[in-house]
Amino acid sequence: MTRLVQPVSGLRPRTAGLPGLCVTAAAFVLIASSAAAQGVGDRIPPIRLKTTAGENGRLAAEGGALTLDVAGKQTNPKVLLVHFLQPDCLQCEAEARALDAMTAECGGTGAVILGLAHRGNAASVAAFRDRLKLAYPVLLLEADEASTKLAAGDATRIVDRTGVIRFAQAGFGDGDQRTWREAISALLDGREVKATAPARAVLKAGDRMPVIELPALIGDGKLALRGTEGGLAFEDTQDRVTRPSAAVGFFSRY
């Protein structure tokens, strides 16, 4: 298997929710990570970092080269995948596990995986890293104007050697690793990144909720929830229909 990403030399391995849907009447709001202001084609701004041990770090694109400086150890990744995460986010945890699997296959190429926590403190981030036994570094992102342009919810950016963001996505879904590998390989080979972030829908207040018609987890048959002009309609596995006054739902990975 192609080895794409290597841990940052000299750093201890560091460590990494679910969207909720709130349904009222015929509309629902998806509580998900908001799109970060900086995207593909933008140069990554200088951002300040801290290790869970309290050492300072910095990520910046200066002099045409991307530089990661942590506790006095400087590297110039050929490709950098940054996962902006929250240590209490199950979605982030799922992505961290996927990234960890890639770390093992990617050493020696100049590509680096880095987790940056934009919520939580040193203890919670260290606990996250240690619990998942992550082989790549997870640092804390210092909150400032630059970091808020990048970090929101569960977000991923792949940055080239000059510091330009070449791939951006929100959230994580099974199979995203394939897209990351394509993007990283292209950058390592000096090719254009053709991989695009998976299509994901964003619902806003006022949108009509999609029909939810899926098998019941427990028991036989299907469950359905529909938002219609006449209000919500819930159908259970026995085809009985009730009309809730409101609904509150979450995606859950448990």
Added chain:
Amino acid sequence: MVHLQKIHESLAARGVLVFVIAMHPDAGEARKLTRELGVTFPVFQGHGSTLGDLYAYG
């Protein structure tokens, strides 16, 4: 899940439907956890569904 169960217990009588779309990759494990947590509200199986792919992200 525990908090949702409490919301379900307190608001079901007022017509509020609480539900979860399970995205656990192992349906058997999700069933086990759901039972262990004492969940009595509807749980959809969402892993692998188009709906989950579109909306279930952080």
